[in-house]
Amino acid sequence: MVSEHSDAADDETSALALKILVAGGFGVGKTTLVGAVSEIRPLRTEELLSEAGRSVDDTDGVDQKVTTTVAMDFGRITIRSGLSLYLFGTPGQDRFWFLWDELSQGALGAVVLADTRRLEDCFPAVDYFEHRHIPFVVAVNCFTGARSYGAQDVSRALDLDQGTPVVLCDARDRDSGKEVLIRLVEYAGRMHTARLLDSVS
Ligand SMILES: Nc1nc2c(ncn2[C@@H]2O[C@H](COP(=O)(O)OP(=O)(O)OP(=O)(O)O)[C@@H](O)[C@H]2O)c(=O)[nH]1
Numbered sequence: 001m002v003s004e005h006s007d008a009a010d011d012e013t014s015a016l017a018l019k020i021l022v023a024g025g026f027g028v029g030k031t032t033l034v035g036a037v038s039e040i041r042p043l044r045t046e047e048l049l050s051e052a053g054r055s056v057d058d059t060d061g062v063d064q065k066v067t068t069t070v071a072m073d074f075g076r077i078t079i080r081s082g083l084s085l086y087l088f089g090t091p092g093q094d095r096f097w098f099l100w101d102e103l104s105q106g107a108l109g110a111v112v113l114a115d116t117r118r119l120e121d122c123f124p125a126v127d128y129f130e131h132r133h134i135p136f137v138v139a140v141n142c143f144t145g146a147r148s149y150g151a152q153d154v155s156r157a158l159d160l161d162q163g164t165p166v167v168l169c170d171a172r173d174r175d176s177g178k179e180v181l182i183r184l185v186e187y188a189g190r191m192h193t194a195r196l197l198d199s200v201s
């Protein structure tokens with residue numbers, strides 16, 4: 001007899017869980033994206049932006065923002081039966097860079113969120129993943145009121161390697177966020193397979 005319990009256990013063992021980072025500049029919508037797509041209540045580490053931090057935090061363009069991530073966001077999404085993603089949102093401010101190496105251990109790939117009004121803020125994240133050969137997609141979070149640019153324009157402005165996907169999204173929208181993650185999984189899968197084949201040839 002197969003009990004419900006062992007069915008569940010089998011499902012658990014055959015399920016694949018992949019680690020994905022959600023990175024990008026300060027206030028670009030990382031916490032928003034993880035919260036929008038997560039099926040579990042997301043873990044957040046938000047702290048109030050302090051007066052003391054105003055001199056070091058670049059809050060230009062994110063005037064409404066009162067909190068910031070100080071360690072990470074965590075969420076989970078099932079892409080399809082047997083495939084879940086564990087999402088780790090990174091802190092956006094420079095002073096928390098030391099956490100990135102820890103967070104990126106074992107990651108399949110990353111989403112670099114970008115805001116076209118402050119595109120340069122995502123350069124450090126792009127550099128970080130390029131140097132470590134971690135596959136990433138750039139997701140342009142289309143804030144209301146921001147001028148819209150095509151994926152090609154963004155790719156050129158960021159001087160991305162040919163083939164690096166650029167996707168337009170709304171970080172507040174679950175389906176839009178899920179689409180970004182699917183693009184990343186497909187792209188990262190192709191990159192890892194190509195590397196594996198290279199290493200055996
Ligand atoms: N209009 C609009 N507002 C957004 C969107 N995404 C995020 N926001 C708002 O922008 C602000 C910043 O969002 P967060 O998700 O905290 O940004 P973050 O990248 O996690 O910020 P840090 O962790 O401080 O680097 C919040 O007030 C969000 O409500 C969006 O797509 N459109």
Ligand SMILES: [Mg+2]
Binds near residue numbers: 091
């Ligand atoms: Mg955040």
